[in-house]
Amino acid sequence: MIATSLTSLLGEQFVQNALVAGAIVAVVAGVVGPFVVVRNMAFAVHGIAELGFTGAAGALLIGIDPILGLMAGSLAVAGLIGGLGVRGRERDSVIGVILAFGLGLGVLFITLYDKYATGAFSLLFGTITGVSQGQLLLLAGCGAGVLIGLGMIYRPLLFASVDPDVAEARGVPVRLLSIGFLVLMALAEAEAIQVVGVLLVLSLVIAPAAAAGHLTANPGTTLLLSVAIALLASIGGILLALVTPYPVSVFTTSISFACYLLARLFGGRLRTSSAPRAQAPGASALSEATLGPNA
Amino acid sequence: MTAAAPTVRLVDAAVRFGERTLWESLDLTVARGEFLAVLGPNGAGKSTLLRVLLGLERLSAGSAEVLGRPPRRGNASVGYVPQQRAFDRELPLRGRDLVRLGLDGHRWGLPLPSAHARARVDNALEEVGATDYADGPIGLLSGGEQQRLGIAQALLHDPQLLLCDEPLLNLDLRHQREVARLISRRQRDAETAVIFVTHEVNPILSMVDRILVLVGGRWALGRPEEVLTTETMSELYQSAVDVLRVRGRVVVVGAPEDSPNVGHDEHSDFTEPLPPYRA
Numbered sequence: 001m002i003a004t005s006l007t008s009l010l011g012e013q014f015v016q017n018a019l020v021a022g023a024i025v026a027v028v029a030g031v032v033g034p035f036v037v038v039r040n041m042a043f044a045v046h047g048i049a050e051l052g053f054t055g056a057a058g059a060l061l062i063g064i065d066p067i068l069g070l071m072a073g074s075l076a077v078a079g080l081i082g083g084l085g086v087r088g089r090e091r092d093s094v095i096g097v098i099l100a101f102g103l104g105l106g107v108l109f110i111t112l113y114d115k116y117a118t119g120a121f122s123l124l125f126g127t128i129t130g131v132s133q134g135q136l137l138l139l140a141g142c143g144a145g146v147l148i149g150l151g152m153i154y155r156p157l158l159f160a161s162v163d164p165d166v167a168e169a170r171g172v173p174v175r176l177l178s179i180g181f182l183v184l185m186a187l188a189e190a191e192a193i194q195v196v197g198v199l200l201v202l203s204l205v206i207a208p209a210a211a212a213g214h215l216t217a218n219p220g221t222t223l224l225l226s227v228a229i230a231l232l233a234s235i236g237g238i239l240l241a242l243v244t245p246y247p248v249s250v251f252t253t254s255i256s257f258a259c260y261l262l263a264r265l266f267g268g269r270l271r272t273s274s275a276p277r278a279q280a281p282g283a284s285a286l287s288e289a290t291l292g293p294n295a
Numbered sequence: 296m297t298a299a300a301p302t303v304r305l306v307d308a309a310v311r312f313g314e315r316t317l318w319e320s321l322d323l324t325v326a327r328g329e330f331l332a333v334l335g336p337n338g339a340g341k342s343t344l345l346r347v348l349l350g351l352e353r354l355s356a357g358s359a360e361v362l363g364r365p366p367r368r369g370n371a372s373v374g375y376v377p378q379q380r381a382f383d384r385e386l387p388l389r390g391r392d393l394v395r396l397g398l399d400g401h402r403w404g405l406p407l408p409s410a411h412a413r414a415r416v417d418n419a420l421e422e423v424g425a426t427d428y429a430d431g432p433i434g435l436l437s438g439g440e441q442q443r444l445g446i447a448q449a450l451l452h453d454p455q456l457l458l459c460d461e462p463l464l465n466l467d468l469r470h471q472r473e474v475a476r477l478i479s480r481r482q483r484d485a486e487t488a489v490i491f492v493t494h495e496v497n498p499i500l501s502m503v504d505r506i507l508v509l510v511g512g513r514w515a516l517g518r519p520e521e522v523l524t525t526e527t528m529s530e531l532y533q534s535a536v537d538v539l540r541v542r543g544r545v546v547v548v549g550a551p552e553d554s555p556n557v558g559h560d561e562h563s564d565f566t567e568p569l570p571p572y573r574a
Contacts, residue, residue, distance in 0.1 A: 151405055
C-alpha cells in the first residue's frame with residue numbers, strides 16, 4: 001500500500017524536484033559542515049540562519065522573492081561578522097548581539113506586512129515540496145559555486161582552521177580565508193534553509209559533520225561521511241514525509257540526530273582503531289579507554 | 296649572494312607599539328648552523344622578534360634580513376615551531392595530516408593523493424620517531440608526541456632557519472629533552488640556524504651557541520657564560536640579581552616576578568613557578 005503510493009508519488013514532478021533539491025542541499029551542507037565544526041562556528045551558523053529569516057521578511061515587505069532576501073540577509077551578516085574580524089568568545093557575543101537586533105527587525109517586517117506571511121513562516125520550517133524548476137536551477141548554481149569555492153581554498157582553509165599560528169607563519173592569508181569561508185557558509189545555509197528551514201539548519205550543517213568526526217580522524221573521510229549522513233537525513237526525510245502525514249523537517253532532524261547519537265556512542269572504537277600503534281615509550285599518555293582494540 | 300650572507304641580520308632594529316618600545320638598537324647576526332636562545336620576561340618582545348623574521352611584523356626602525364633578503368611572509372626557507380597547540384580530542388585530523396600541511400597546506404586547491412607527498416611525509420615522520428602514532432587522532436596524543444609532529448611539519452620544507460617559540464612549554468622533563476634533541480640534531484646535521492624562544496634555558500643549555508636576553512627594552516647578547524652572569528643580569532634588570540650555577544644548571548635569583556625562569560625546574564626551590572604564558 002505504502003510502496004505503491006510511494007512509487008506513484010515518485011513519478012510526480014514536484015517530488016522529483018524535492019529530491020534533487022534535497023540532494024544538492026545535503027551535499028553542500030555536508031561539505032561545509034566539517035569546517036564549521038573544526039572552526040567552532042555552530043553559533044555563527046545559527047545566527048546567520050535566523051538573520052536570513054529577517055532578510056526574507058524584508059524581501060516580502062518590499063515585494064521581491066523571499067529567497068533573494070534570505071541570501072542577502074545571510075550574506076550581510078556573514079560579511080559583518082567577517083569584517084569585524086573577531087574570534088572565539090568575542091565573536092559569539094557579537095553574533096548574539098546582531099542576532100537579537102536582527103530578529104527584532106524580522107518581527108517588525110512581518111507586522112508591517114499586512115498579508116498572511118506564509119512565505120516567511122514557511123522559511124522557519126522549510127518548504128522542500130514547493131521547489132520550482134527555476135528555484136532548482138538557482139539552488140544548483142549556488143551549490144556549485146560553494147563547492148568550487150571550497151575546493152579552491154580547501155588546503156589553506158584546513159591549515160588555517162586546525163593550526164592557525166603555523167599557517168600564518170607559512171604565509172596563509174588566515175583573515176581573508178576566514179571571511180571567504182563565512183561567505184561560502186552563508187550561501188550554503190541559504191540553500192539548506194529552503195529544505196529544513198531557519199530553525200533546523202543545524203541538523204544538516206552541524207549534526208552530520210559532528211557525527212562524522214566521531215567516526216574517523218581522517219579529514220577526507222570525515223568530509224565524505226558528513227556528506228553521506230546529510231544525504232541520508234535529507235533524502236530519507238523527504239521520502240518518509242511522502243508516506244506519512246508529518247513534515248520533512250521532523251524526519252530530517254530525527255535522522256541526523258540519530259546518526260550523531262550512534263556515532264557518539266559507538267564511533268570512538270572505530271576512530272582510534274585506524275591507528276595501530278606499538279606500545280612505544282611515548283604511548284603512556286593515552287588512557288586505556290582511548291586505545292582501541294589494536295593497541 | 297645569499298650563500299655568503301648570514302642567516303639572519305638585524306641592524307639597529309627596533310619595534311615600538313605606540314608609545315611602548317619592546318626593544319631598540321638591536322644588532323644581531325645569526326650565522327648558518329648557529330643555535331641562538333632568546334630569553335626574557337613575558338611581553339619583552341621575544342615572539343615579536345620571531346614575527347619580524349617571519350615577515351608578519353614590521354620593524355619600527357632599522358633593517359632586517361633573512362638569508363640576505365628582507366623578511367617575507369611564507370618564506371619556505373623558514374620553519375616555525377610554536378608552543379604545543381591545544382588540539383581538541385574530537386578534531387578530525389591525524390598526525391600525518393598535520394605534517395602534510397607543512398608540505399603543501401599553504402597552496403590553493405585540494406590535497407590530491409600523491410605518492411611523492413606520502414613518501415616525504417613518511418620520511419619526516421620517521422626522522423622524528425612519530426611513525427607509530429601518525430595515523431591516530433592528533434587530539435589524543437600527548438604534548439610531547441604533538442611537538443614531535445610539529446617539528447616534522449616544520450622540517451618538511453627543508454628550512455635553513457628554524458624559529459621556535461616556547462616549544463618545550465607544558466612538556467615534562469623527558470619530552471623537553473627529546474624535543475630539544477630533535478631540534479639540535481637538525482641544527483647540526485643540516486646546518487640549520489635555530490632561534491629558540493624560551494622561558495627555561497636549562498634543557499637547551501648544552502646546545503646553545505649564544506643567548507639573547509630581552510628585558511624591558513634593553514638586551515644582552517653573547518655566549519651563555521658571558522650573558523648568564525650576576526653582573527650582566529643585574530644590569531639588564533637594573534636590580535640586584537644573582538646568577539648561580541647549581542649541579543650544571545643555571546638559576547637566577549632575585550629577578551622580578553615575571554623574569555625569565557632560566558633556572559626553574561621541579562627540583563629547584565630558588566625560583567617562582569612559571570607564570571602562565573600569554574594568559
